[in-house]
Amino acid sequence: MAQAAPRTHARKRPHARTHASGPTIDTKDFIFASLVHDVYYQLIRDGYFPASYKLDADNALRDIMLSFIKKDDGRLVKTWKTFRANYIYFAVKIFGRFSL
């Protein structure tokens, strides 16, 4: 189990929420996915999670976006949304580290 940094005081500020930031369009699926992603990053910044959780955050972002276009039987149909989910994934994978 990964060890989070020890915390001895109560949290003082609320969690940060930036929505989908950067050169992108705020579609519903991306807003939904970015919400979970923002929580992950905030928890890493606050020292609750170790930095290794960035990988989970980025993967979750892509998975959530893809879950919007999955068929009922779990089949994934390749559309422009699949491409979008992937390029956003690589963007946060590369540039996300600067916000941690």
Add this chain to the structure above:
Amino acid sequence: MENLLHRKKRFEGYRNYFYYDTRGNLTAFWGHNFSFGVISNKIKSQCGISWVKKYPLPEEVGELFLHEDTISSLKNIIKVFGLTKFGMNDITNERLSNLEALECEFPYEVLTVMEDMMFNMGMSRFLKFKRMIKAVKEGDYYEAAKEIKWTDAKKQEKLSLYYAQINILVRRLEDKGVDNTFHRAEENISLMIKAAK
């Protein structure tokens, strides 16, 4: 005071992954709400839930949040009932962090009930229970117990929002076929009556 945490763990279901509660708030662990804005049911229904369990969250972090939420609720309780009831001059996180050493004028049962209600409803909704707060301040715990259940304890016509909300929750769990469901509002009321005796 450590029992506060155990009690909350018993009441709140534990999930080691992110999920959206019935109101669309992002939640994880023992009912910790991340207050990141609300997702509508329509969007929730469009998104599959297969992703959630793929990314388990560490339990230690859940414990931290549970502790912080308890401290936050206690802080609000102290603000409502006054520092003198807790033998304090000011509220410090360091003082509250040590739950075992926390002392108060109320019986322990009353404090746990108040803390539980504060955790569930938040400050603004808790303050709507004016008659209950007054009864607790005056030490009339039997009256306070009635005020938890009814909007007007004298008429006893309409259930309070808190009690009604727990009713809905229990009914939903029973519909799902969950065994050993318990009514936490009823348990809180019986604790208050116990404190009155």
